[in-house]
Amino acid sequence: MKIKWQPFLAAAGMAIAVSSGAAKANSFPSHTITMVVPWPPGGPSDMGARPLAAHMQKVLGRPVVIENQAGESGNVGSNMVANARPDGHTLLFTSSGPIVINPYLNATMPYDAQKDFTPISSLLQVPLVLVVNPSVPAHNLQELLTYIKGQNGNFHWASAGNGTTQHLAGELFRINGKLDMIHVPYRGTAPAIADLLRGRVTMMFDSTIAIVPHIRAGKVRPIAITSPERSKLLPNVPTFAEAGLPDVKISAWYGLFAPANTSTNVINKLNWTILDFMQTKEYKRIQDETGSGSVHDTPEDFAAFIKQEAIKWQNLTKTTGTKIN
Missing domain, CATH: 3.40.190.10 (Periplasmic binding protein-like II)
Incomplete structure (x- = not known):
């Protein structure tokens, strides 16, 4: 009997890839996770990032530290994460500016907001x-x-x-x-x-x-x-x-991102950790105290939401004629 090696090898390769991805997720995290907040300490991003980091540390069993890296309207800290190793140990907790606004205000950007990050989940929308x-x-x-x-x-x-x-x-x-x-x-x-x-x-x-x-x-x-x-x-x-000004309608959202090419299994594990946080009394307290509305809690929904937001802010910057450089 002849064995069809090509389909067999393809299937074997796929099985190995799946097994490798699962192994990475099971071994993640292997050391400290750094959550970069691209704004100064004490801002609204901290109010979501710090309780989330504490919960992630408890659930994942590894230290999760906040690193505030302000500058260039959030671009400095965001660029750090865009260039980090895509292993889930360096994350970005940011508001919408660096992701869906800055690209339409700056003539040049240090990163590609649509390609250099993997959305994990939004956390607050206020x-x-x-x-x-x-x-x-x-x-x-x-x-x-x-x-x-x-x-x-x-x-x-x-x-x-x-x-x-x-x-x-x-x-x-x-x-x-x-x-x-x-x-x-x-x-x-x-x-x-x-x-x-x-x-x-x-x-x-x-x-x-x-x-x-x-x-x-x-x-x-x-x-x-x-x-x-x-x-x-x-x-x-x-x-x-x-x-009397019905066209002034805007909300601010805050979410968690990983560098592009982070494995799906690691992204899903991080997303599960956030969903677990969303079931806590602490998260519901934050929602109540901030007036946050519903959020996009899966990577896919969050990614689709970001695409819609990018179009909205691109149109707004054109309407207002706003540019930075």
């Missing part, structure tokens, strides 16, 4: 709130529009950095409100909020994750929220649609 320093004599959107126009181009507003969701939200607000304002980008949310509280800048958009505590403390005044419906966290704050 609306943004427009807030002002209490020194601003405006208590609603119409009063704020009138006040800004009366400043004759000498009104300063802050963002967490060029290319961030907060930045684009401000540009969308500027276009829809027909405003003349001066943008002051910071290297992250924390320093931007610090200067807002001091009155060095007078307005900014930020996620509910970062800004709600300051609203509750009376340190900033909320004007409107970018979600389609009012947030349970801020039931007295109107949506932009209610306030």
Whole structure:
């Protein structure tokens, strides 16, 4: 009897590959996992990354350390992960900016956002709130529009950095409100909020994750929220649609990525760990405290969502004419 060696060898090769992939997943992680956050410590990304890292460490049995690598609107830390070994031991926890916004704002990028990362899962999806320093004599959107126009181009507003969701939200607000304002980008949310509280800048958009505590403390005044419906966290704050600018609709999302070419088995193991975290009281507390909506919890769904987001932000940067270099 003749043996058909070619199909046999192909099948054997496939079996070996599957076995090898399973072995890699079973041996993963073999040492410390580094979760890179491309923003300064204390920002909204930390609020999702640190509890997740603690849970992953508990479940996977290896240390999971946070490494904040800020710079170039998240590009510095993201590029580190894009060039890391694709073995699952170096991960990126980021907001949407470095993945679906920066590529359309920069003439050149140090990495290919669509090709150099493998999506694992999103973790939070939250609306943004427009807030002002209490020194601003405006208590609603119409009063704020009138006040800004009366400043004759000498009104300063802050963002967490060029290319961030907060930045684009401000540009969308500027276009829809027909405003003349001066943008002051910071290297992250924390320093931007610090200067807002001091009155060095007078307005900014930020996620509910970062800004709600300051609203509750009376340190900033909320004007409107970018979600389609009012947030349970801020039931007295109107949506932009209610306030008169219905096209100002934006959300910020935060998710976990691995370098491209990380094995499917390792990605699935990491994804399972995140799904396990999503069943905890700690995660549900974070969702409640941040006003996070539903998230895309499989690698496939998250990847499809990212493609849609990329198209949206590309169109928005064109509409607003926003560029960094």
